Amino acid sequence: MFNNLWLNYDKLDVNNDRACFIRDCFLNVSLENADAKSPIISSIREELELFTNAAFGNKVSFSKKESLRIILNKSETLGEEGYFIHSSEDGIFVEASGEKGLLYGTFRLIFLARSGGLLPNFSERIIPDNPLRMLNHWDNMDGSIERGYSGESFFFEKNELVVNERTKVYARAVASVGLNAVVINNVNVKNEASFLISERHYKEVRELSELLASYGIKLFLSVNFALPMEYGLDSADPCDERIADWWKNKCAEVYENVPLLGGFLIKADSEGRPGPFTYGRNQADGANMLAKAIKTYNGIIIWRCFVYNCKQDWRDLKTDRAKAGYDYFHGLDGLFDENVVLQIKNGPMDFQIREPVSPLFGGLSKTNQMLEVQIAQEYTGQQKDVCYLIPMFKEVLNFCTYLNGDATVGDIVSTKTLSNRLGGMAAVANTGNDFNWTGHDLAGANLYGFGRLSFNMSLSAEEIAVEWIKIYLIQSCDSDFYLSGKGLMVKETVLDILVNSRETYEKYNAPLGIGWMVVPHYHYGPDVDGYEYSPWGTYHKADLHGIGVDRSLKGTGYTGQYLSPNAEMYDNPDTCPDNLLLFFHRMEYTHVLKSGKTIIQHIYDSHFEGVEEVCKMSENWNELDGIIDEDVFNRVKSRFEMQKANAREWRDVVNSYFYRKTGIPDEKGREIY
Numbered sequence: 003m004f005n006n007l008w009l010n011y012d013k014l015d016v017n018n019d020r021a022c023f024i025r026d027c028f029l030n031v032s033l034e035n036a037d038a039k040s041p042i043i044s045s046i047r048e049e050l051e052l053f054t055n056a057a058f059g060n061k062v063s064f065s066k067k068e069s070l071r072i073i074l075n076k077s078e079t080l081g082e083e084g085y086f087i088h089s090s091e092d093g094i095f096v097e098a099s100g101e102k103g104l105l106y107g108t109f110r111l112i113f114l115a116r117s118g119g120l121l122p123n124f125s126e127r128i129i130p131d132n133p134l135r136m137l138n139h140w141d142n143m144d145g146s147i148e149r150g151y152s153g154e155s156f157f158f159e160k161n162e163l164v165v166n167e168r169t170k171v172y173a174r175a176v177a178s179v180g181l182n183a184v185v186i187n188n189v190n191v192k193n194e195a196s197f198l199i200s201e202r203h204y205k206e207v208r209e210l211s212e213l214l215a216s217y218g219i220k221l222f223l224s225v226n227f228a229l230p231m232e233y234g235l236d237s238a239d240p241c242d243e244r245i246a247d248w249w250k251n252k253c254a255e256v257y258e259n260v261p262l263l264g265g266f267l268i269k270a271d272s273e274g275r276p277g278p279f280t281y282g283r284n285q286a287d288g289a290n291m292l293a294k295a296i297k298t299y300n301g302i303i304i305w306r307c308f309v310y311n312c313k314q315d316w317r318d319l320k321t322d323r324a325k326a327g328y329d330y331f332h333g334l335d336g337l338f339d340e341n342v343v344l345q346i347k348n349g350p351m352d353f354q355i356r357e358p359v360s361p362l363f364g365g366l367s368k369t370n371q372m373l374e375v376q377i378a379q380e381y382t383g384q385q386k387d388v389c390y391l392i393p394m395f396k397e398v399l400n401f402c403t404y405l406n407g408d409a410t411v412g413d414i415v416s417t418k419t420l421s422n423r424l425g426g427m428a429a430v431a432n433t434g435n436d437f438n439w440t441g442h443d444l445a446g447a448n449l450y451g452f453g454r455l456s457f458n459m460s461l462s463a464e465e466i467a468v469e470w471i472k473i474y475l476i477q478s479c480d481s482d483f484y485l486s487g488k489g490l491m492v493k494e495t496v497l498d499i500l501v502n503s504r505e506t507y508e509k510y511n512a513p514l515g516i517g518w519m520v521v522p523h524y525h526y527g528p529d530v531d532g533y534e535y536s537p538w539g540t541y542h543k544a545d546l547h548g549i550g551v552d553r554s555l556k557g558t559g560y561t562g563q564y565l566s567p568n569a570e571m572y573d574n575p576d577t578c579p580d581n582l583l584l585f586f587h588r589m590e591y592t593h594v595l596k597s598g599k600t601i602i603q604h605i606y607d608s609h610f611e612g613v614e615e616v617c618k619m620s621e622n623w624n625e626l627d628g629i630i631d632e633d634v635f636n637r638v639k640s641r642f643e644m645q646k647a648n649a650r651e652w653r654d655v656v657n658s659y660f661y662r663k664t665g666i667p668d669e670k671g672r673e674i675y
């Protein structure tokens with residue numbers, strides 16, 4: 003059993019002239035200049051039928067020059083994926099110059115109808131910002147999901163790929179927010195997954211690639227860099243001609259069987275995964291060897307930059323994990339083939355609640371690159387705690403790298419700044435086979451939001467949240483509905499919870515950008531020293547005087563990886579933002595922050611505040627009892643109970659830890675253990 007994410011089409015009230023006009027338009031549609039046999043055009047027709055039936059209880063009639071005109075207009079300058087929606091007294095028009103644009107326009111039109119957005123004289127002309135808008139699923143073929151918090155995989159069961167009704171709902175939902183690429187298997191490619199590209203699984207892989215393609219989505223697969231060795235070769239050396247030939251033959255076989263495949267995603271030389279380092283080669287040698295093998299088929303190699311030493315000796319005070327990505331890739335700028343894209347995590351560590359932006363953004367100017375974020379909330383509450391991440395992604399996209407003057411991360415990945423062709427955004431997905439797909443219903447806003455943001459980076463986090471609230475929690479084709487009564491209450495209550503949730507989570511978590519402090523391996527709940535003496539390179543170094551890592555030029559030198567003036571700004575504790583202070587500097591607990599508080603008092607205050615804010619969010623949610631769908635209400639209510647317990651645990655463990663370390667009491671005399 004599963005719901006349709008935000009595509010649960012409900013009956014819409016038709017109680018005014020505008021609503022009648024909208025209904026009449028949807029009942030009379032013309033699809034002009036479109037090839038009726040094309041899979042994408044069939045998807046468009048089917049979606050209109052589904053929506054119109056559910057919303058207005060009637061069948062669409064498709065005919066010529068009707069009041070809703072969906073027009074494939076090749077002379078428009080909207081590219082393959084852009085669309086133009088406009089409405090007038092004569093009717094509603096969706097125009098596009100490519101089928102994918104028409105599909106996105108149709109989904110957008112349905113969204114507008116369900117959310118009160120189809121006003122008279124409405125006009126929206128959009129060309130997506132990012133070429134690649136991608137989900138990375140970390141699903142294993144045995145059905146488990148690495149860092150999955152919403153059930154098991156719906157792609158894989160018992161080492162088989164499954165294509166069914168749920169896969170179709172997935173494709174519709176993903177396309178409805180403008181995503182155009184997905185990787186279905188874990189980047190840690192092990193066991194049966196190595197053989198996804200083999201006779202054993204081609205049939206289903208092909209079937210899935212075709213289903214996804216009918217929604218404008220390219221299928222990609224994660225592959226094992228050492229695959230030749232699984233087939234009996236004695237090496238995976240990218241500079242060995244035998245290996246390069248083996249991959250060429252493999253790609254020929256793959257594309258013969260799955261012609262619509264987008265390409266491969268590779269995690270190499272990272273956390274035990276094989277890679278070119280084994281043979282004394284660099285990351286470009288590895289990526290380019292695969293790129294050459296796949297090029298004939300217009301395939302793309304997405305190569306991750308999450309390369310670091312996870313077997314560090316914690317006694318080694320010189321090595322700094324944060325520096326690894328830049329150290330390995332900066333010197334290779336310009337050496338990657340044109341069908342390689344480097345996929346760079348947003349921060350230099352690993353999806354913490356607060357990290358600086360990776361200095362590789364700005365550090366690479368001649369290489370295709372895309373941003374990797376994580377909507378699976380591995381370190382940000384695991385879909386038990388609400389943590390709406392779109393504000394964080396906006397911060398990253400808007401970060402000025404100072405490359406070519408003032409390029410932001412968004413400018414770089416969307417290929418506006420560099421002369422590159424490929425780029426975009428990828429998110430580690432947060433879905434599983436739970437009824438609501440994301441465990442926490444409110445985590446659905448992250449999935450929805452990632453798609454919308456990657457399509458249109460100028461949308462604000464608030465706008466995106468409101469869109470999702472309107473079509474997931476309460477639907478109306480009347481714009482006034484959201485201005486008073488029930489509509490307004492749901493919109494405001496949930497918006498307030500979502501947009502503040504990241505900062506609330508941060509308050510009860512690790513302080514001031516230092517990160518980690520989580521229970522090792524599981525990454526939920528506090529364990530301040532859990533990673534302190536481990537090989538993972540994630541240390542806070544707290545003693546009785548101070549805390550933090552000196553990453554300035556006098557310390558590990560990490561700040562020097564940024565372009566000026568970011569380098570100088572981070573290097574100096576006076577100009578470094580407070581919320582990243584302990585990431586960049588080692589400070590005494592009595593240091594006074596820009597807020598006027600000492601670090602120790604900030605730790606106490608923020609942790610008390612964090613718990614209070616969670617209690618308040620939970621109370622506010624309870625006000626929606628009887629107003630929204632009962633099941634959604636109850637599911638979220640029970641998640642808030644878990645979040646309250648988690649926040650209290652974090653507060654008391656972190657506060658007690660620092661009180662015991664420093665002996666400095668809380669100015670406000672609150673209970674610390």
Ligand code: GCV
Binds near residue numbers: 148188190273308352
């Ligand atoms: C897929 C972190 C996670 C791992 C994950 C890895 C990665 O280390 O904890 O589970 O592996 O990131 O991004 O490759």
